Amino acid sequence: MVTVVERWNIHPFHSWLRGIRPGPVHYNEEIGLWNVLDYEEVHGVLNDPKTFSSSTAHLAPVTIDEEFLEGDFAQMDPPDQTRYRKLVSKAFTPRVVAQLEPRIVEISRNLLDAMEGKERVELVEEFAYPLPVIVIAELLGIPTGDLEVFKKQAFRIIEQLNGYSFLYDDEEAQRTIEAAVDKFRPMVDFMRGQIADRRKNPGDDLLSHLVAAEVDGHRLTENEIVTIGNLMLVAGHITTTMLIGNAVACLDSNPDAFARVRADRSLVPSMLDETLRTLTPSAALSRRTTADVEIGGVGIPAETMILVWPGAANRDPRRFPDPETFDPGRTPNPHLGFGHGVHYCIGATLAKLEGRIAMNALLDRFPVLRTDPDDPPRFFPSPDIIGTASLPLRTHE
Numbered sequence: 001m002v003t004v005v006e007r008w009n010i011h012p013f014h015s016w017l018r019g020i021r022p023g024p025v026h027y028n029e030e031i032g033l034w035n036v037l038d039y040e041e042v043h044g045v046l047n048d049p050k051t052f053s054s055s056t057a058h059l060a061p062v063t064i065d066e067e068f069l070e071g072d073f074a075q076m077d078p079p080d081q082t083r084y085r086k087l088v089s090k091a092f093t094p095r096v097v098a099q100l101e102p103r104i105v106e107i108s109r110n111l112l113d114a115m116e117g118k119e120r121v122e123l124v125e126e127f128a129y130p131l132p133v134i135v136i137a138e139l140l141g142i143p144t145g146d147l148e149v150f151k152k153q154a155f156r157i158i159e160q161l162n163g164y165s166f167l168y169d170d171e172e173a174q175r176t177i178e179a180a181v182d183k184f185r186p187m188v189d190f191m192r193g194q195i196a197d198r199r200k201n202p203g204d205d206l207l208s209h210l211v212a213a214e215v216d217g218h219r220l221t222e223n224e225i226v227t228i229g230n231l232m233l234v235a236g237h238i239t240t241t242m243l244i245g246n247a248v249a250c251l252d253s254n255p256d257a258f259a260r261v262r263a264d265r266s267l268v269p270s271m272l273d274e275t276l277r278t279l280t281p282s283a284a285l286s287r288r289t290t291a292d293v294e295i296g297g298v299g300i301p302a303e304t305m306i307l308v309w310p311g312a313a314n315r316d317p318r319r320f321p322d323p324e325t326f327d328p329g330r331t332p333n334p335h336l337g338f339g340h341g342v343h344y345c346i347g348a349t350l351a352k353l354e355g356r357i358a359m360n361a362l363l364d365r366f367p368v369l370r371t372d373p374d375d376p377p378r379f380f381p382s383p384d385i386i387g388t389a390s391l392p393l394r395t396h397e
């Protein structure tokens with residue numbers, strides 16, 4: 001059986017995607033970085049934010065504008081991270097997220113209606129991308145009609161940005177980052193406009209709550225609100241887009257699993273977890289050592305940037321029996337696709353709900369969905385991201 005990785009030759013340089021593991025911790029000469037790959041070690045690092053800080057920006061050889069970091073709690077450590085995270089976490093509790101179900105069903109239906117009758121569809125462009133964008137924009141209170149300026153922008157940035165760009169200290173890396181920052185500016189201006197509007201006309205949405213929110217008795221600054229708004233907008237859609245596209249790519253490469261899931265829809269949630277395990281969208285996360293440490297028998301000095309790979313840990317045979325097999329009913333499945341510990345993904349419940357609704361709606365609408373070898377999927381080139389950037393499909397035999 002050819003796996004999805006072999007079939008589309010996903011990231012040929014990641015040997016661990018092909019069952020070859022270089023050890024728990026491996027030094028990458030090319031980027032000059034330690035990589036943590038095995039489950040126990042990845043879990044341990046994510047569980048210890050004191051020793052492994054998320055504040056890594058100042059270690060990157062290229063300078064990142066301070067204004068883009070203010071309020072970015074994904075790059076903070078407790079206790080600051082805890083205070084900022086609290087400002088948005090209430091919007092993502094299971095109870096609040098469950099109330100979004102009818103609207104997500106409606107958005108999926110509308111998108112699928114527009115695809116009706118087509119023999120060929122491009123799943124990412126027509127469905128997997130717009131669905132989570134509309135959901136997160138509505139949560140933030142951004143009118144969908146205003147999204148044009150934002151639409152595809154984040155996607156393009158990620159597509160162009162090699163995930164290692166931040167690590168290289170050369171002119172090309174600097175140029176790539178500068179181009180990405182230039183593309184990011186319209187999103188910042190866009191968010192400023194939205195915030196100004198919400199100051200005048202507050203509503204019951206996340207952005208209005210951020211405008212009124214206080215941390216330690218102080219209102220958030222404009223830069224903080226912009227950063228948190230964009231963090232939610234970006235984190236809230238691209239990964240979910242990848243989850244939906246990857247799920248279809250995995251099913252397509254595993255016809256028996258596809259038939260099982262079609263026949264028994266109660267398998268959809270565990271199939272999505274299995275997708276996150278085998279094709280992990282956020283495959284790598286960065287951390288900074290705050291002390292001299294030993295991981296997997298390797299000594300690493302303080303103030304070193306390391307890459308932690310949930311994507312590789314999710315295929316560790318010591319944690320997952322038969323890790324190369326895509327088993328849509330795999331239980332237990334303690335994958336690290338949403339991270340672990342204090343930074344565990346805030347949107348995990350929402351992403352799972354969107355994934356479940358999206359997959360059920362797709363399977364209901366299309367009795368046939370298959371890739372076309374003459375028009376293959378394209379995966380994001382960035383090594384730290386595993387996901388379909390485009391997924392052309394045929395809807396007939």
Ligand code: HEM
Binds near residue numbers: 075136
């Ligand atoms: C399948 C979809 C998703 C995947 C695979 C995913 C993955 C992740 C991962 C791995 C982390 C941990 C990062 C770290 O430890 O450094 C994370 C954090 C985060 N995610 Fe997600 N995510 C998804 C969907 C979402 C959605 C829908 C939202 C927003 C509504 C969201 C918002 C966030 C935020 C704000 C953080 C930072 C949390 C913190 O640092 O405290 N994510 N996500």
